[in-house]
Amino acid sequence: MxxxxxxxxxxxxxxxxxxxxxxxxxxxxxxxxxxxxxxxxxxPGLGVRQALADAITGISRYPDSTGYRLKRILADRLDVDEAQITLGNGSNDVLELAARVALSPGSVGVVDEYCFVVYPLAIAAAHGKLTRVSSVDWGHDLDEMATAIDAATRIVYIANPNNPTGTWVNKKSLEKFLNRVPERVWVVLDEAYFEYVDGKDYPDGVKMIVDYPNLIVTRTFSKIHGLAALRIGYSVTSSDFADLMNRIRQPFNVNTLALAAAEAALADDxxxxxxxxxxxxxxxxxxxxxxxxxxxxxxxxxxxxxxxxxxxxxxxxxxxxxxxxxxxxxxxxxxxxxxxxxxxxxxxxxxxxxxxxxxx
Ligand SMILES: Cc1ncc(COP(=O)(O)O)c(C=O)c1O
Structure with a gap:
């Protein structure tokens, strides 16, 4: 072939x-x-329903390709620069963009044995090879994952918590892992379920980016925010990596209704x-x-x-x-x-x- x-x-x-x-x-x-x-x-919440009703008149126009307002709100909440945020058609979109930026034919993506199925798809679609690392107790074996990184490795995916196992890694073990990862290797920390986690030792990936600029943290509006059908999520990264993702994303990857609903969802504590x-x-x-x-x-x-x-x-x-x-x-x-x-x-x-x- x-x-x-x-x-x-x-x-x-x-x-x-x-x-x-x-x-x-x-x-x-x-x-x-x-x-x-x-x-x-x-x-969906009442605020989201209202925002959607209000936004409907705008759907004959293309969406705001920059997602200006939503990015400002997110940047404010997360205490990061707007330039660090990339919006996606679901967080799935940014998970794929990350693979496409990082991988070239023959380079390697590392995942856990029971990883979210989208990671191997994203790696393969970006022509990458896959290294799967055996789990311990259904969760990521971060020591083994760090050991599996070699000269060909460009990207590692970690979901925290992981789907489908629900397991999570704590701050200390994540830091220990990140300290072992060479700076040239991108680490995707998928926090799709971030808002559900209730534990003091659970790390907030966004806060770790200052110390680990190779981190790519992804979050979504599909889970606790209740917007799965609208397809909207985002990543927080270094502004340099966001700039690279911005070059290859579809110009209008996030639609007008999703943008309006996400803004309303964030306001509804x-x-x-x-x-x-x-x-x-x-x-x-x-x-x-x-x-x-x-x-x-x-x-x-x-x-x-x-x-x-x-x-x-x-x-x-x-x-x-x-x-x-x-x-x-x-x-x-x-x-x-x-x-x-x-x-x-x-x-x-x-x-x-x-x-x-x-x-x-
Ligand atoms: C771990 C994880 N990451 C990402 C996603 C993708 O979510 P979405 O593309 O709807 O943001 C899911 C959805 O089930 C998930 O479980």
Missing amino acids: ENINTRVLELAPYQPGKPLEELSRELGIGDAIKLASNENPRG DYINASRRLNTRGMDYVVKGLGKLGFSVIPSAGNFVSFESGLASRRIYEALLQRGVIVRPLGNYGMNEHLRVTVGLPDENERFLEALSQII
């Missing part, structure tokens, strides 16, 4: 969580619930705090419920939890579908004996556990 990037042949396409519409089409279940994609179950509280209570309820049913869980810092469902995982997944509950099978992560469930609204969590108890 001389006329294609052969790395693409090694990939399987990204498998999204099953959409509600699809389940209803296939099984005729009208009141199904989706706990498969780590979305905010509360729906009540929504964010209530979402975090709902998740903390729901996580506790789901983890306890899974424990009562005899499942062991991987402790998670996000808004989802993976549990050991054994050889029958696929059948449990299908049986849950039959009962109108969509969770995520993890076969494409190499975790055939686990399922992942997103923490939902209280009645959704209850329905999930009830359906699971009927199945087993």
Whole structure:
């Protein structure tokens, strides 16, 4: 195959969580619930709805390609320079841009064994080779990841917390790792679930960029902010790296409605705090419920939890579908004996556990 990037042949396409519409089409279940994609179950906040209604008149024009207002708000909140921020069509976009800036044919990207599936896709699409480092206790083995870095390595991806395992790395071990990484190697710290984490030793990647200018911190509006369908996320990096990403991004990669909604979402602290509280209570309820049913869980810092469902995982997944509950099978992560469930609204969590108890 001389006329294609052969790395693409090694990939399987990204498998999204099953959409509600699809389940209803296939099984005729009208009141199904989706706990498969780590979305905010509360729906968008009132401020966001209003902002969208106001912004709709502007959609016959191209969006503000610079994202001027949103970047100013973010820069202010995060105490960084606007020039350090890159907006993306979901944080997925900036994860890919980072790979395209960093990698050239033959150079290497390092990831964890159970990494978010988008990283290998981004690395391969940028013609890079992949080095996977075995996990310890389902989490990143940062010592081994540092050891795996060689002369060909250009980029390392770390999700904190990690999806699908929910594991996280603390500040001390992250610093120790970063101290071992050569400055020429970019480290992507994917903080998609940042706002959910509640722990004093959890590092704030943005604050670490002054000491480690090779850090690329990514965050999203898809999770706690409840804007998954609008596709908007961002990275904070050195302004030099942001300048490079800006050269290769699509000119209008973030749309007008997403920009308006993100601004409104950032202003709604009540929504964010209530979402975090709902998740903390729901996580506790789901983890306890899974424990009562005899499942062991991987402790998670996000808004989802993976549990050991054994050889029958696929059948449990299908049986849950039959009962109108969509969770995520993890076969494409190499975790055939686990399922992942997103923490939902209280009645959704209850329905999930009830359906699971009927199945087993
Ligand atoms: C760890 C992680 N990073 C990034 C993303 C991508 O999110 P988005 O492109 O919606 O910002 C997800 C989504 O599930 C995720 O779990």
